[in-house]
Amino acid sequence: xxxxxxxxxxxxxxxxGKGVIIxxxxxxxxxxxxxxxxxxxxxxLKKASEHNRLLGRNIIAYIGTTIIFLAxxxxxxxxxxxxxxxxxIVGIALGFASQTSVSNIISxxxxxxxxxxxxxxxxxxxxxxxxxxxxxLMSIKIRTFDNLFIRxxxxxxxxxxxxxxxxxxxxxxxxxxxxxxxENIGRVKDILAETALKNPFALSEPEPLVIIQNFGDxxxxxxLGVWFLKTDLIQLKNSLMQGIKERFDAEGIEMxxxxxxxxxxxxxxxxxxxxxxxxxxxxxxxVVQK
Amino acid sequence: xxxxxxxxxxxxxxxxxxxWKIGNFSLWTERYEQEWHVLQQYSDTVTDSEPVFTxxxxxxxxSSSNWKHYLLREGNRAFPVPAMMDRPVVIRPDRxxxxxPGEHSHFFLSLPVWFRLLIGKKSDWKAAKPLxxxxxxxxxxxxxxxxxxxxxxxxxxxxxxxxxxxxPLSPINVVCPLWISNESDKELPFDRICLHTExxxxxxxxxxxxxxxxxxxxxxTEQDTLIQxxxxxxxxxxxxxxxxxxxxxxxxxxxxxxxxxxxxFTGF
Numbered sequence: 001x002x003x004x005x006x007x008x009x010x011x012x013x014x015x016x017g018k019g020v021i022i023x024x025x026x027x028x029x030x031x032x033x034x035x036x037x038x039x040x041x042x043x044x045l046k047k048a049s050e051h052n053r054l055l056g057r058n059i060i061a062y063i064g065t066t067i068i069f070l071a072x073x074x075x076x077x078x079x080x081x082x083x084x085x086x087x088x089i090v091g092i093a094l095g096f097a098s099q100t101s102v103s104n105i106i107s108x109x110x111x112x113x114x115x116x117x118x119x120x121x122x123x124x125x126x127x128x129x130x131x132x133x134x135x136x137l138m139s140i141k142i143r144t145f146d147n148l149f150i151r152x153x154x155x156x157x158x159x160x161x162x163x164x165x166x167x168x169x170x171x172x173x174x175x176x177x178x179x180x181x182x183e184n185i186g187r188v189k190d191i192l193a194e195t196a197l198k199n200p201f202a203l204s205e206p207e208p209l210v211i212i213q214n215f216g217d218x219x220x221x222x223x224l225g226v227w228f229l230k231t232d233l234i235q236l237k238n239s240l241m242q243g244i245k246e247r248f249d250a251e252g253i254e255m256x257x258x259x260x261x262x263x264x265x266x267x268x269x270x271x272x273x274x275x276x277x278x279x280x281x282x283x284x285x286x287v288v289q290k
Numbered sequence: 291x292x293x294x295x296x297x298x299x300x301x302x303x304x305x306x307x308x309x310w311k312i313g314n315f316s317l318w319t320e321r322y323e324q325e326w327h328v329l330q331q332y333s334d335t336v337t338d339s340e341p342v343f344t345x346x347x348x349x350x351x352x353s354s355s356n357w358k359h360y361l362l363r364e365g366n367r368a369f370p371v372p373a374m375m376d377r378p379v380v381i382r383p384d385r386x387x388x389x390x391p392g393e394h395s396h397f398f399l400s401l402p403v404w405f406r407l408l409i410g411k412k413s414d415w416k417a418a419k420p421l422x423x424x425x426x427x428x429x430x431x432x433x434x435x436x437x438x439x440x441x442x443x444x445x446x447x448x449x450x451x452x453x454x455x456x457x458p459l460s461p462i463n464v465v466c467p468l469w470i471s472n473e474s475d476k477e478l479p480f481d482r483i484c485l486h487t488e489x490x491x492x493x494x495x496x497x498x499x500x501x502x503x504x505x506x507x508x509x510x511t512e513q514d515t516l517i518q519x520x521x522x523x524x525x526x527x528x529x530x531x532x533x534x535x536x537x538x539x540x541x542x543x544x545x546x547x548x549x550x551x552x553x554x555f556t557g558f
Binding site: 205 | 432437440442482
């Protein structure tokens with residue numbers, strides 16, 4: 001500490017005076033910077049989105065802090081011309097070293113221009129889903145639904161498929177349902193549509209979509225698409241699935257599990273099956289046909 | 291309680307528990323010193339019986355965790371008033387109608403109202419404070435317009451009556467006189483009408499509740515529809531007393547999308 005003080009006294013005879021000036025520069029600089037940020041936020045950025053407001057404040061903060069830093073260096077007697085000259089050389093070296101960071105910043109600018117999402121949107125990037133907390137120059141920050149904080153570099157976000165789940169006010173819940181081949185197709189269609197329309201979280205318009213999708217291995221597959229407000233996903237999914245099951249049970253409609261019919265060949269008879277009841281283990285010994 | 295008398299003010303003393311039963315909707319209200327406790331219930335059984343107002347013993351009140359407690363210092367007079375729903379309503383007419391170019395038509399619609407309770411000290415209900423409002427018949431939600439820029443509405447099916455005398459009398463339904471003009475050069479098949487009920491007030495007639503008349507002018511698929519809501523009481527049934535003001539005031543002319551000409555806009 002003494003060594004530093006001696007060096008400072010040697011470098012600058014008016015050490016106390018400079019110290020006061022530097023201190024004043026830092027304090028006044030940050031007060032002015034804070035003031036500028038507030039004024040800009042309340043005037044130019046008043047009608048901007050949360051995303052742009054955050055970015056604007058960050059840019060002002062970075063520029064302002066750099067100016068204060070340079071002012072302090074000048075007070076300390078550092079020659080800024082030399083420093084800037086050196087900065088050019090250092091810049092080249094740093095440029096090579098910080099390709100990823102620069103790439104993230106440029107990606108951030110692209111994201112800013114494209115505006116695929118804003119703060120508060122729910123997005124899915126790869127296998128990560130969460131609410132956007134901040135969109136910065138280098139990365140976006142999201143909070144997952146199990147309350148984990150994830151930082152996603154802008155470059156990755158720009159190069160990956162991003163799904164904005166809450167961009168539009170309404171969404172469609174798609175459900176696949178399989179019923180046994182013996183059931184009446186028309187009746188099943190009516191029941192699915194009625195169940196969807198009776199659900200308080202489903203929208204009556206656009207009408208629920210019921211499509212016979214496929215003749216599957218185990219049953220006839222139906223597609224049910226139900227529109228809902230984007231905030232009602234969980235309530236709708238739980239109540240609708242429960243409603244369908246209960247209604248099918250009440251109407252005696254079978255929802256088949258996957259099963260296979262085995263044939264040993266065209267000329268053979270069907271396999272004989274013996275039903276084993278009780279607690280005794282099944283008898284796997286071969287059955288002789290008479 | 292017969293006819294529109296369900297909408298008459300009642301005095302509720304401290305410690306009194308009252309209830310309104312209208313169809314499958316029940317509303318329980320209990321007054322405390324500086325609190326009003328409220329519970330609304332909907333039963334599964336649909337009844338068409340007359341609305342009933344009763345003063346109940348405290349022991350009769352249903353036990354439920356859904357009671358809401360409102361803090362209000364003064365006022366012992368309750369003013370139950372009908373209110374229009376808080377969002378627009380998409381109406382699917384009971385039959386498909388096509389209005390030819392240059393034609394106009396006049397209909398009457400019957401729509402369910404909400405139950406709003408105001409609390410005040412005197413007979414002057416205009417000075418009373420609104421305590422709460424509930425739909426008497428919960429309605430399904432619907433989205434009107436395209437999935438990106440449409441709006442959330444309620445949904446109902448309704449009959450378009452050519453004259454209001456055919457509409458069954460009901461104290462919990464409001465009759466809306468509707469004029470539709472087709473000033474475009476194309477047919478107007480209206481299988482969905484979006485009625486912006488937030489601009490409608492409720493008037494008390496001799497036997498029915500009424501909204502102010504609405505004039506809807508269709509000018510073509512590319513243009514929004516011109517809506518004009520009359521600022522006067524409708525000239526029917528002696529409807530003169532304004533019971534409830536519109537939620538939003540409307541200028542004389544208002545443009546909004548009103549008809550949905552495409553049945554299925556969402557595709558697959």
